[in-house]
Every structure is written in C-alpha cells, then in structure tokens.
Amino acid sequence: MFAYIVKRLLAGFLVVTLISMMVYALFWYGPRSPAQELCRRESNNRCTPEKLERYEEALGYNNSVTSEYGKWAKGLVAGRDITVGASVIHCEAPCLGLSYRTRQPVFEEMKTRLPATISLAVGAASITLTIGVTVGVLAARRRGTFADKALVSTTLFMSSIPYYLFALLSMLYLTIVYDVFPQTGYTPLTDNPGAWFTGLLLPWLALGFYNSTSYTRFSRGAMVESLSEDYIRTARAKGLTSRVVVMRHALRAALVPVVTIFGIDFAFLLAGTIFTEKIFDIQGIGRWGLDATLIKDLPVVQATVLFGSIIIVVANIIVDIIYSILDPRVRLS
C-alpha cells in the first residue's frame, strides 16, 4: 500500500511537472510578444518599441527558456524577487509570478479566489450526490415501472442539454424575470453567512441538479446490478428487512463506483467551474482564469491551468486509494 502510494505520487509529480513545462513553453513560444499587453496597460496605450524592449528584458524574455523555467520553478519552491519596471516585488514561497493586471503575486490572489470556488463546489456536489443517489436507488428498487422508465428518459434528455444553457436559462428566469431567487454572487461566509447562502443557493441548485442526472442513471445501474447479486438473496433469505438489505448490503456495494466518479467530478469542480462562475457572477478561480484570458494576463492563466491539473492528479490518486479501501476485491499494485 505504502509503496503504491509513493509510486503514484511520483508519477503524479512527473505529470504535473510536464504540464507546467508545457504551459510554460506555450506562453514562452506562443504569443508574438508576451510583454506587449503589460506594456500597453502600464503606459496608457502608448507602448513604444523601446518600452516594449525594456519590459521584455525585465520579464526575462531575452534569456533562454530553460533558465527562465528554472527561475520560475525555484520561485515556486523558495520564492523570488521580481523586478517590474522600476520596483522590486518580493514573491513568497509558492511563487507563480505576478499578475500583469494587479502586479500582485498570483498565489496571493488565488487565495482570495479559492473560497468562492470551494463553497460552490462543496454545495453543488452535496446536492448532486444526495439527489443523484437517492433517486437512483429509488428507481432501481422500482425497476421496470412507469416511474422508473420516465425517470431514465428524463435524465437522458436533461443531460443532453448543454450545461451552460441550463444554467443560463435558470439564472435568467429565476432571478431576472421572476424574482424567485435573490441576486446571485459570492459573499465570504465569515462576512455574512446569510448573504453567502442566498447568493450561492441558485448556483448550487443549478449545478447540483444538472450534475445529479448522470448520477441518477449511474447509481441506478450500479444498484440494479448489486440487487441481483447472490448475497442479496441470501440476506433476504435470512429474513432481514428490505430496508436493511437495500441500505446496508446493496447500497454499500453500489456506492463504490459512484464514489470513484464523484471524486474525479469534484476535482473538476474545484479546478474551476467557469460557466457557473460566469453566469452567476461568482468571483472564483474559473472566473478569474476567464477574465485573465480576455486581458491576456498570462501568469494568472498559467496558474489556473496548473492548479486545475494538480487538483485532478491528486484526486485521481485519492480516488484509487479509497476505491481499494471500499472494495476489498481491488488490489493496488
């Protein structure tokens, strides 16, 4: 087990390193002039070639890509000082560079954006899991009935609709046309728990409900399978109540694959729910990355991609370990 975890962590580290190199190379070789946007912004649209030259030099674009990547990686571990224009800004240990827009260390900004995304992801994921598994189990117990068939086709239809349209229309109709929900947005929990809750309620419901359709189908399938296992018949034959049979015997086995998928989905939510954050105006990681893209704030974009990849790599490892604990048949090697 321990050896397995170490092996997976090493492989994950390799993947993240490779992705960071790819992202770095993309930003290095990609834009014709990566400094142009920064130069234009800081000189009020009067970016002369000389100024551009100075910015490129300050950002290190005159050096070789390997030495700059080395500096960047070193900054990530030990922090570094960054010179922009005339000022020197110290960037603390996990240094991802300075935002072109605010000139603040990217990591500090990320910390202010994270709570919104985490709130959104946790709330939506709880709703998804609750609705999805409950409805899925109920449908599996009533397999073949009209209600079951209607449910399966409804969820199939629902998940065919692109998510962003579902979210957009629910936002427009439920907050603008009919005042069912208050204005959405993010208020820190510590500032005002009430506003935090009301502002996130609709995004939670929209994201949670939409995602629950696939969980309904999935847990229904898993449940149907585990209900037909021999040990369920044995449990019934022993005279256990149907409640105990379903909840303790069948559900436990059925939940194993659901947990796997849930782990990965949750990681993707944490990596940035771009559509949700744009539509419901929540200042989280996804929105941050999107805004940064539109103004070509390269260090921020780089940081969001890297952050998302790390979350997904880590989630994959955790899910595999949990899987082996939940399902004794799975051996890690």
Add this chain to the structure above:
Amino acid sequence: MTLPATEIGSHGPAEPELAPVENREVTGRSPLRIAFERLRRDPVAVVSFLIVLVFVLIAVFAGTIAKFFGVTTDTVSASSVLEFPSMLPKTGPPNHGFDSNHPFGIAPQSGEDNLATWLFGARTSLLIAAIATFAATFIGVVLGLIAGYAGGVWDRVISFVTDLFLTIPFLLAALAMAPIIADRFGTDPDRYAEVQFYGVIFILTAFGWMTMARLIRGEVLSIREREFVQAARVIGVPTRKILFREILPNLVAPIVVAVSLGLPAYVAAEAGLSYLGIGVTGRPSWGQTIDAATKWFNIYPLYLWQPVIGIVLLVVALNLLGDAIRDALDPKTRR
C-alpha cells in the same frame, strides 16, 4: 472431441441429413445491416435523424436559404434599423409586430439580421463539430491502434500521453490556448477570423482524441489475441494488412458509436467556447449570439431563444440518435 476432417472444411459431401427447408431465401445479414434495420424501426432514431438532417441541410444551404428570405449577414448601418437611444430594432420584435423582411427580427445594438446570423451560425457549429470529430477520431484511432497492436514502449508512451491530456482541464486549457493561437497566427487582420476558426478546431481536437484512443486501444488488445488475427500473423500477412483488413473492420461499431456520441459534445463545446468569448468571433456563431443576447434578455427574450433552441434541438437530437445507434449496434439489447 475431435472432428473428422470433412466437418471442418466446407468441402466434402453436402450434408444430406438436413431436410430441405421451405423455399425461403436465407440472406446473410451483416451486423451493421441488422443495426441499420433496427434503427429504421426505432421512432426516436428516425425523428432525431430527420432533425439532424434538417440542420445539415440548413448548414449546407445557409446562403441559399438566406437569399430566399432576402436576408444577409452584411453589416448594416445601425442607425437605419435601430431606434435611439434604446438601441432596439425599429421593426419586428420586441416592440413591433412581425416583419416579413426580417422573419427572426433584428439584433439590438448591432442591427444584424437574426435569421441570417442563425443560419450561418448553424453552418459554423456543424462545420467545426464535424471537422473536429473527424480529426479527433482519426488521431484517436491511429494512436489506439498503435498502442494496442504494437504494445511495449509504444503502448506505454501513448498511454502516458493519453493520461496526461486527460489530466489537463479542458476549459482552462482552452482558455489558455485560444488567445495565444489567435495572437500567434492571426497577424493578418483579414485572416484573423479564419485563424480563430481553425484555432477552435485545433483546441477541440487536441482535447478530444483521448477517449477514442483509450477505447480503440482496449478493443485492439482483445482482438489481437483472437484466432483469426493470430492465424493471419502465422501465415505471414503483413502488419499493415492485419491492421486494416483484420482488425479495423471489427472496430467499426465502437467507432461509429463514439463518433455519434462525440458529435453533439463538440457542437455544445463550440457554442460554449464562443459564449465564453474564446471561440470564433469573425463569423456568426450561436454561442456568440447567446452571449450578446443575455444582456437584452429582459426586454427581448426572443433574441436569446433563437440560438438556444438551435443548440438544444441539434444537440439533443444528435445525442438521442447516438444513443439509438449504440443500442442498435449492441447485440446484447434484443427487442
């Protein structure tokens, strides 16, 4: 049990024990043919297919249809069709009745004709989705075949790259790449739209091939151990021929299913990218219209509903069709 030689091959005396059945003609039907007949009898599949067909025709003949209704995507001077200062159209919805010159109305702010935008939006959507699906399928099948058949180092490298790409969050990566592609290759302002168009296809392809590669690799791993492939190898059939004549025909069903379920995902992704502002901008796109229409929704909901209905209808029809194709090709579902 050992069989006498005569029973293995088809040569030898004809089997006299078999009583001649009625004079009914027995025709061999290939699995694809069976699947096709199942599809034809599935009402959901037929309706979805017809809807998709209509959209394809719209996409192909967008120009002709637009001309028939007398509408164009040409930029008009906004002042001639819009009221000031509300920026709402002078004729048609939301403030006036139906205008036969502009059946879908006029866009606020820009003054463009909605029907023309919608028609050419369908073209953009389907064209990008189709090219991206084709490219991603091609890459996925080739890499999957190599990984599954060659094995060893090839398999390990390709599987690693596949997992690597699956780790990168698609939307974030698209966010990172879209402006860079446009900036790098869109030097000529006249060709900027074209560059964006191919940029979107490139992004969709770059992050869309992995599932196909995994699927094909898995299938090839099991097929290559089957007797007919081993037999072909033993009698010295060249590898290229084994891949294309022995293995690939057995992969048609999974490829068709993956393509038909992948296409709607690409349609949705294309519109989603333009909605976020990182897709195509130089040509009409449904996603772009949705982004523009959101601001006007309160006074002009119809403006938003046009692209929404387009996307939902097309994506749902494609999805249901894909689902029906999967069921039809799956020998386990007997109806």
